[in-house]
Amino acid sequence: MAARSCVFVFVILWAWPLAKEFSHQLIVWNVGQGQWVTLVDNRGCWHFDTGGERPPWKEVMRLCRARRNFLTYSHWDWDHISFTGGLKNFLPQVCVLHPPVGRASPRKMRLLRGLRACAEREVFTSWSDPHGRNANGLSRVVWWRGVLIPGDSTRVEEKFWVHAFKQLRETRILILGHHGSQTSTSNALLDRIPYTLAAVASARFRRYRHPHKRVERDLQLREIPLLRTEEWGHLIFDL
Numbered sequence: 385m386a387a388r389s390c391v392f393v394f395v396i397l398w399a400w401p402l403a404k405e406f407s408h409q410l411i412v413w414n415v416g417q418g419q420w421v422t423l424v425d426n427r428g429c430w431h432f433d434t435g436g437e438r439p440p441w442k443e444v445m446r447l448c449r450a451r452r453n454f455l456t457y458s459h460w461d462w463d464h465i466s467f468t469g470g471l472k473n474f475l476p477q478v479c480v481l482h483p484p485v486g487r488a489s490p491r492k493m494r495l496l497r498g499l500r501a502c503a504e505r506e507v508f509t510s511w512s513d514p515h516g517r518n519a520n521g522l523s524r525v526v527w528w529r530g531v532l533i534p535g536d537s538t539r540v541e542e543k544f545w546v547h548a549f550k551q552l553r554e555t556r557i558l559i560l561g562h563h564g565s566q567t568s569t570s571n572a573l574l575d576r577i578p579y580t581l582a583a584v585a586s587a588r589f590r591r592y593r594h595p596h597k598r599v600e601r602d603l604q605l606r607e608i609p610l611l612r613t614e615e616w617g618h619l620i621f622d623l
């Protein structure tokens with residue numbers, strides 16, 4: 385079986401008070417170079433970015449078509465938004481909780497046209513720097529249920545947002561910032577998330593050489609297993 389068709393199931397058991405009511409699932413879709421992360425709970429599918437090279441429509445529809453779908457975007461880079469135009473066709477109950485931060489070209493803006501804003505309030509903690517120096521620096525960072533999703537946030541920004549999340553130390557799963565690029569995942573960040581059980585690189589190595597050797601080495605030194613969507617396919621975590 386080709387590596388990309390494998391589905392890896394990672395079960396994490398920790399004392400989460402709501403776990404008895406509903407099994408929460410986190411899926412990091414194998415989209416090639418890009419990011420699409422979905423957290424499923426009893427309210428619906430919460431999507432964090434919907435971009436990359438290969439859209440997993442069949443699998444996403446199977447999981448989320450009958451559920452409500454809430455979209456949160458980190459920033460405007462194509463590899464985080466490229467499937468947005470198709471969402472209206474594949475998922476009927478979809479709304480935007482957080483559009484990408486910052487300005488965008490009319491072509492990118494058109495992707496969000498026709499998607500309504502969610503009436504629901506944010507249920508997770510998020511942070512963004514309106515003064516970020518570039519598109520990556522503007523990335524919205526999300527922390528929810530032990531999962532840290534930094535988008536493409538840079539090491540410069542990490543210095544600020546490590547202080548913004550009260551529960552940062554309880555991080556169990558790290559979606560590597562900027563797909564594992566050396567411009568993210570500083571030691572200052574890793575020092576603050578000492579109980580991380582797994583780090584995920586959502587990337588295709590041959591495109592931009594993500595994850596970077598430096599990040600790999602720093603994870604290894606801390607004995608944090610690195611999971612690559614490129615090797616395992618869609619990654620499914622039972623929280």
Ligand SMILES: [Zn+2]
Nearest residue numbers: 461463536562
């Ligand atoms: Zn990216």
